[in-house]
Amino acid sequence: MQIPEMVRFLVEAGRWAPSADNTQPWHFFWDGHELALKYDGKRIGPKGFQMHHRAxxxxxxxxIENILQAASENHEGWDCSAPRDESEKFFSIRLNETQQNLAPPSDLPLFKRQTSRLPFTKERLPESFRDFLEDQSGLKTFEGKENLGLMEELVRKASMARFRTKEIHEWFAGSLRFGKDEVARGDGLDVSTFGLPPGGKALLRFISDWKRMGVLNSIGGYRFFSMMEAVSITKAGAVVAITGEPGMDQAIEAGRLMEQVWIEANANGLGVQPYFIVSDQLARLSEGLVPDELVGEVRSLESDVQRALELNGEILYMLLRVGFGKARPVRSVRLPQDAIFTVTRGD
Ligand SMILES: Cc1cc2nc3c(=O)[nH]c(=O)nc-3n(C[C@H](O)[C@H](O)[C@H](O)COP(=O)(O)O)c2cc1C
Incomplete structure (x- = not known):
């Protein structure tokens, strides 16, 4: 079956969305009328983030946000649905013949969105972007030395637990891509996007082994690594927290909001780095997944988060470090379109 250019374009927009550890847990299906977005449980496997995981x-x-931005660029009135049943389908968009024959826009800001793990300056965010943030519910912005210090402390605490959790450490290690060939696989974290100092890659490779991490931890290694992870928070323009009610639909909405903020920030020349670690530790706590010896620490993190973010029945979904980058980040890779896109039948 001939695939309309517009359909390929919508898939391309979806394909460039961000995902935790660049796992790209999605698959797109086109049946001649409808483009459906599903969770790819087969590719992700039993050890990866499951379908209902917050990530x-x-x-x-x-x-979904990318597809909607791409679709609404030159046409309104798309027929979209978001089934929330037990199937692996998250979203679908139907294209009538006219819509299938639309010429896709040549470029959109969503294709310029990317993660920057490089240092930022402390420069204040531009007024237009601050106004954009103020208009949205579900966002809390933290600026200034004291507030950023609070955010740094949350990330540091969460990170201290993370570096002592075997399961997270091994999962992260497995997602790292060191050489050209590994990066060419198209998923996972290309370590050249980390902006590591000389020797950083070798150190990362060394601690990827949990036994070695364990030895380092016995002399307080986790304190050093968590400090390294959190320190750049204070050297940023702001931290934006994405919050919302708990629940599946709400988590999807939080993801849409995150993407809107991220695209807008990048379009304003600002760099963005998400920190999922705090939200992840709190989710693990509520699911009973935190190792016994760390439960006390993560409970204390939970009350710190409640206090710092003044949450009132809401939960924290994501922290975003935002600021003007001192350098241009390396672009991360994606799986090829045919690995994430299937045509189901011709007519
Ligand atoms: C739910 C989620 C959690 C993420 N957590 C982190 C994180 O804790 N730290 C980080 O540096 N990047 C994080 N990222 C960014 C991804 O690693 C990134 O989107 C992916 O590697 C693709 O790169 P790109 O954003 O440059 O396209 C997260 C992204 C998502 C969607």
């Missing part, structure tokens, strides 16, 4: 839901929200 998956937020990534799916980002895909």
């Amino acid at each position: 998956t839901l937020m990534a799916m929200g980002a895909v």
Whole structure:
């Protein structure tokens, strides 16, 4: 079956969405009328983020946001639905013949969105972007030395727990891509996007082994690594927290909101780095997944988060470090379109 250019374009928009550890948990299906977005449980496997995991839901929200931005660029009135049943389908968009024959726009800001893990300056965010943030519910912006210090402390605490959790450490290690060939696989985290100092890659490779991390931890290694992870928070223009009610639909909406903020920030020349670690630790706490010896620490993190973010029945979905980058980040990779896109039948 001939695939309309517009359909390929919508898939392309979805394909460039962000996902935790660049796992890209999605698959697109085109049946001649409808483009459907599903969770790819087969590719992700039993050890990866499952369909209802917050990380998956937020990534799916980002895909939906990208598709809607791409679709609405030159046409309104699309027939979209978001089934919330037990199937793996998250979203679908039907294209009538006229819509199928639309010429896709040549470029959109969503294709310029990317993660920057490089240092930022402390320069204040531009007024237009601050206004954009103020207009949205579900966002809380933290600026200035004291407030950023609070955010740094949350990330540091969460990170201290993370570096002592075998399961997270091994999962992260497995997602790292060091050489050209590994990066060419098209998923996972290309370590050249980390902006590591000389020797950083070798150190990362060394601690990827949990036994070695364990030895380092016995002399307080986790304190050093968590400090390294959190320190750049205070050297940024702002931290934007994405909050919302708990729930599956709400997590997808939080993912959409995250993507809107991220695209807008990048379009304003600002860099963005998400920090999922705090939200992840709190989700793990509520699911009973935090190792016994760390439960006390993560409970204390939970009350710190409640206090710092003044949450009132809402939860924290994501922290975004935002600021003017001192350098241009390396672009991350994606799986090829045919690995994430299937045509189901011709007519
Ligand atoms: C739910 C979610 C969680 C993420 N968590 C982190 C994180 O904690 N730290 C980080 O540096 N990047 C994080 N990212 C960014 C991804 O690693 C990134 O989107 C992916 O590698 C693709 O790169 P790109 O954003 O440059 O396209 C997260 C993204 C999503 C959607």
